[in-house]
Amino acid sequence: MIGLATKLLGFMAADLGVEREALVGAFTGRRQSMAIHHYPPCPHREKVLGITPHTDGLGLTLLLHVDDTPGLQIRRGGRWFPVRPLPGAFVVNVADILDVLSNGAYRSVDHRVLPDAERARTTVMIFQEAAVGGEVAPLPGLVAKGGGAL
Numbered sequence: 297m298i299g300l301a302t303k304l305l306g307f308m309a310a311d312l313g314v315e316r317e318a319l320v321g322a323f324t325g326r327r328q329s330m331a332i333h334h335y336p337p338c339p340h341r342e343k344v345l346g347i348t349p350h351t352d353g354l355g356l357t358l359l360l361h362v363d364d365t366p367g368l369q370i371r372r373g374g375r376w377f378p379v380r381p382l383p384g385a386f387v388v389n390v391a392d393i394l395d396v397l398s399n400g401a402y403r404s405v406d407h408r409v410l411p412d413a414e415r416a417r418t419t420v421m422i423f424q425e426a427a428v429g430g431e432v433a434p435l436p437g438l439v440a441k442g443g444g445a446l
């Protein structure tokens with residue numbers, strides 16, 4: 297999974313037009329952790345949330361759906377949209393630190409989970425940390441191009 301995260305970050309660096317090492321280096325040697333979420337079915341969907349709206353704080357999140365139960369939603373323009381599970385595919389979620397490093401070119405998305413009325417849902421999460429513990433700022437090349445930090 298470290299290899300996958302590194303590959304994705306390498307593609308992002310190319311897309312942003314910055315040195316690969318400038319972006320990938322911010323993640324190299326940092327912790328990668330895993331969590332498994334299980335959401336039991338809930339007949340009172342209108343009364344509960346599986347996970348309340350939030351953005352992920354770290355660098356990059358990879359999410360694998362174990363089943364085909366829907367539930368994840370992202371917010372765009374004030375509306376919630378479902379993220380449908382695709383067999384064998386990872387959902388790649390940009391988290392806050394990557395948002396800052398990319399100077400907002402990749403946005404940290406607000407998301408939540410709603411339980412399903414009839415079916416349980418299980419997800420595997422991989423959280424890739426970036427350089428924390430100091431000041432996090434946009435990569436220098438991006439500030440020069442964009443004319444300022446967002």
Ligand SMILES: O=C(O)CCC(=O)C(=O)O
Pocket residue numbers: 331333347352359368407409419421
């Ligand atoms: O289980 C999910 O679909 C999302 C979980 C999540 O957003 C998180 O752990 O940060």
Ligand SMILES: [Fe+2]
Pocket residue numbers: 350351352407
């Ligand atoms: Fe999340």
